[in-house]
Amino acid sequence: MTLLYSGLAWLGGVALAEWLALPMLLWLLVGGLAALAAALLRARPRARIALGLLAVAALGAARTQSAQPAWGDPAFISHHNGAGLVHVTGIVLEAPLERDQTALLRVRADSLRPTGSAQALGVHGLVLVRAPRYPPLQVGDRLQASGWLAAPAPFADFDYAALMARRSVYSALTGVQSLAVLQPAAAVACPADVPGAGVITCASLWWQRRLQAVRAASLAVIVRNFPQPHAALLSGILLGVDSGLPRSLQDDFRTTGTAHIIAISGFNISVVAAVLMSALGSVLGQRRARPLALLGIAAYTVLAGADASVVRAALMGALVIVAQGLGRPAQALTALIFAAVAMTAWEPRILWDVGFQLSVGATLSLLLYSQALQSAITALAQRWAGPTGARIASALGEFTVLTAAAQVLTLPLTAYYFRQLSVVGLLANLIVLPAQPAVMVLGGLATVAGLISPALGQLLAWVVWPLLAFTIQCVQLLARLPFAALPLDRFPLQWLLGCYAIIFGVTWFARNPVPAAAAWLRQRTLRLQDGALVGLAFATVIAWSVYARLPDGRLHVTFLDVGAGDAVLITTPSGARVLLDGGPSPRRLAAALGEQLPFTRRTLQLVVTAGSGAGSVNGLPGLLERFTIERTVQAAEPSEEAGYREWSEGIARRGIPQDRAQPNAEYDLGDGVRLRLLAVGAQRTLLELRHGSARFLFGPDLTGKSSGQLAAEGVVPATHVLQVAQQGGVDVLSLLFMLRANPWAAVIPVGAGNPDGAPGAATLQILAGRAVLRTDRNGRVDFATDGRQLWVWTER
Secondary structure, three states, X not given: OXXXXXXXXXXXXXXXXXXXXXXXXXXXXXXXXXXXXXXXXXXXXXHHHHHHHHHHHHHHHHHHHHOOOOOOOOOEHHXXXXXXXXXXXXXXXXXXXXXXXXXXXXXXXXXEXXXXXXXXXEOEOEEEEEEEOXXXXXXXXXXXXXXXXXXXXXXXXXXXXXXXHOOOEEEEEEEEEEEEEEEOHHHOOOOOOOOOOOHHHHHHHHHHHHHHXXXXXXXXXXXXXXXXXXXXXHHHHHHOOOOOOOHHHHHHHHHOOOHHHOOOOHHHHHHHHHHHHHHHHHHHOHHHHHHHHHHHHHHHHHHOOOOHHHHHHHHHHHHHHHHHHHOXXXXXXXXXXXXXHHHHHHOHHHHHOHHHHHHHHHHHHHHXXXXXXXXXXXXXXXXXXXXXXXXXXXXXXXXXXXXXXXXXXXXXXXXXXXXXXXXXXXXXXXXXXXXXXXXXXXXXXXXXXXXXXXXXXHHHHHHHHHHHHHHHHHHHHHHOOOOOEEEOOOOOHHHHHHHHHHHXXXXXXXXXXXXXXXXXHHHHOOOHHHHHHHHHHHHHHHHHHHHHOOOOOOEEEEEOOOOOOOOEEEEOOOOOEEEEOOOOOHHHHHHHHHHHOOOOOOEEOEEEEOOOOHHHHOOHHHHHHHOEEOOEEEOOOOOOOHHHHHHHHHHHHOXXXXXXXXXXXXXXXXXXXXXXXXXXXXXXXXXXXXXXXXXXXXXXOOOHHHHHHHHHOOOOOOOOEEEOOHHHOOOOOOHHHHHHHOOOEEEEOOOOOOOOOOOOHHHHHHOOOOEEEEHHHHOOEEEEEOOOOEEEEEOO
């Protein structure tokens, strides 16, 4: 148990250093003093143990600090982030990650030349380079690329910079002007042509080059012998290359909780390792099957590319087999903790990697729960159907038990990171998972055979294809079921910790004798009546939260606080919901809508794109997975933003009706609420919402010039509430427009601390004398009207 506690202390120290960034020497000093005090307090065992664990934790924190980049070193490539146009020379370190039109390269930089300088600087560090996909690049190619160095930019709802930091990449070459291969990989001699390379770097390049060649040849065999999407599915299972899968099919795998099949993860390898061990053990015996299963995992790891994530997953899967051989849960848990310590000692940031956490969670789940669940199912089957039922449960229960056991500790992580819970996940895995060992074994044999003899490979492919077709058809069918997945707008860290507290609490009680557990319960928990009161209070809060979101017979126009952009939620008196624009971020839009909509209502009757800028359209793609959308209206001009393209492609894939709006088109939203398009066109789109005598105007793309033209054309009606365009920046309103509209209140959707200083002084001067509400100061702004009176509430 000492090793177990020491490992946990190390991991705690690694986590603590991320939150408490003290210098490495200070952590070493703390660890040294704790170790010295532990040595002096030999007569006090508990104090000695506590101080020893503190010393180990301090050592883990010191290791984390030692892995931090040397920002002040001029030879560190990231020191030159933001230095203007530069020319970087280096070696492609890993196989490119290929997309439709581009390839992402991890380049080991060795020289940098600023524009205008004739002399290159010697540098070290990794750079992320986005290159054209063609011509293809190889591991070991020596290249020179020109562009601007900057920190990797985060996506709207994903911290890409943090992911790259865990891979020691702190610089990305953006706006690539040119890219040339100076030396192809075959002509590069290491270390002669790779400045600063050591034995490990040269060995890694040699290994990666050969792996890339094997994977490329294997992928060619799969593509040749299988139709799509079956080829893409098999390449994802065997090689971890799933880029050929249609987006809709990828969505179906995520919806059904079977994405681990196409992503080489700890979940996948842990389950497959245990299944292989069970299958081989029934034929050869447990003792002989164990080494063969480990060799199978090793071979699969090599075929899949043997990158860091695959090796990590394979190590976790191998631990399941080792744990079975040890036969003692304490030793198995110690081995798991030792593996985690070894990985974090090599790269401390891996502790925050989602794949690492899922791998550890799946492996720990199998160690803790698989045998207990199998015994319970077998006993239940024997009670109901006698020895025959027990034998059937023992044979068929493996897949159910392993799937359920692996999900016990990974399900909360899935909800926390991916904001979705698969309702049909257990059923889907129960149906699909039994076929996967055969797919892996036969698919691997077909691939290897195809490398040797194309005819033999094609023959084996015919055997594998029905299994791939079965997998795809089952996943697609289950994904179409109502409520196949439950979107989660919010799953904060407190909920995650609460889930694990409940899981481990139940586990502890189940593993302890009833008298001991009862005694502990009497001493440490609330009395039964107190617990009942807490439950009643919790139920009351839930009931009131649902009641507060029920329709109240009024029209609500809510300007959501989504940052630097526009998103307006319209709720009709009977509860129909219309969304105007989606803001700049899917995550912020989902959070804002989650606060407004009851969890029982997941339908938007209409989504209107009234603006074409990034602040209006980039948040829209997130709606596709979270809500049922009945209809869309394209009121603004088509946008060049990536978020708009994703939105357009997404609604086309799902068959959602879309109207291309025309001037004076009018939409009846029900209950006497009407939405009218007064004008459409580039920077001219203007919409009016009417209910009784209440009027609202929306024009997120208007400029001073276009708003003046609309007013001169007589298009602008009088209104009560006006949405101010483009965060109220420079030249977005004209005096003539304001005279015609004459709003009582103006709402400025603006992001806090925006770099442009919006809203501008000129805009605020034009709005002087009216009620001005800003989302950066007031937060969410909600107007309500019964058609005669108008009320307004603000979040702050």
